[in-house]
Amino acid sequence: MDTMRDRLAPVVSRLLDEDPRVAVVLAEIGRDCFTEASRRHPDRVLNVGIREQLLIGAGAGLALAGMRPVVHTFASFLVERPFEQVKLDLGHQDVGAVLVSAAASHDWPAGGFTHMAPGDVALLDTLDGWTVHVPGHPDEAETLLRHAVGAGEAKDDKVYVRLSAQSNGRSLPVDGQRFLTVREGRRGVVVAVGPVLDSVLAATEGLDATVLYATTVRPFDSTALRRATGAAGTDVVLVEPYLAGTSTATVNDALADVPHRVLGLGVGRRELRRYGQLEEHVTAHGLDAATLRERITGFLR
Template structure:
């Protein structure tokens, strides 16, 4: 996924000299190709993330297309006020990239783990929130971000759990992408790293449709309504807090539909990680590994075939 992001940003910068890459003193190996091919369009703003957003806002007002890169624990969380006032309030075309969302920076502890970023960013007016699940969705998300006339937050999980698509895809803002077809009675809606987990569980015997949700905000209400017209149960999966994330988005939209549908929200419960450890360990601790998710789905009343 990171390679797809690097390729997309290099291609965009070579096509358009207004594209600038801003980083807060990290991501060096990731940006080696960018610095080699577009050195004049690379700005290291240092460990001063709030100032970096202000710089990006000024550059956007001057006609540039800044891409602001940071760890998701810092961009957007540390700079939320600056994103709100400097960028969103002015409706500026700045792309924010939060890398390592969720538990990927597992050994670095809570300070570097980000399970609140969707909740924070989707509350900001005018900010598009994208959460791709594999390299193909990353490429499509970058294209959508550069086509946008307003601010965008792109959430990268970095975990690279494997492709969920067999080739390139494209999607419009709000669009859902079906990656597995089942009975239609159960629909799994997942985003980011959890799409791969959803696919694995369905391939393991759960009879359900699987939909990837690369666009958290906006999200196509009509598409969701069409899914709910067939489904009896929705299972929402995300490597993010159950408060304010994709599960909340789905529950809020479903609450307004005329036909009631049961919603099972699978995400991070209201707590921090108890211990440091590997990424796989933290998924198990928070019951987001495939075996734990399958048990939670069964407890909800949806069993595998």
């Protein structure tokens, strides 16, 4: 099966053909995937070199000129390194862009800690007005990319699409807004974000718990959560493929008027200083099915 990132260039290249507003801004990473699109649209496929601050600045400039820029590189270089430009060039200037990341929290361990970004969503949470999509399957990534760019819709909002090498076994009909209920129970709610769904389903097999699937986490679907907790009780477990607890405050806000408990599971703050493999990082952070089952079961008891 192809990866989420494999879908990026074909989808965005088609959008370039369909909508003259769409532009692509790269910082070396991914440039070979857009070779043909660059030949067809040399004025709308830009490579700024290894200059991540300029990457965001160029995207903001295109947005100020009325374009819909799609800006792409690894998450650590897209959100963390040029954060001031994300804050000012996009946020302060009140223009939008579609930031599409790769490498997620630890998808390429051989790249070292410089290529890991478990805090990207939490960092964007310090800014106003961002939509955040976290697809869990390549088909969902394609759907959410198209939704984010909005070809022909004159969209100008700020959207972050977090692509990952991790994937669930099957796609679900995501719409860029709502959580999906994939399992119903009566003794707690587990919210699985993006590519952790398969592990969560394995971890909760046989448990009397509701499982919600979230691929759009900002805005957070508080309505779906409140509906689920009304039927299953107000013990909530969040399983996120990035920094543990990123959405805990959001859940607390959604349930502020009722007594509740929240357990936030995700990537820990401790830096793992050996490269290892992706699966080893998942296990080390307790996001494998066996560890999730132990922690979820203990909490819901």
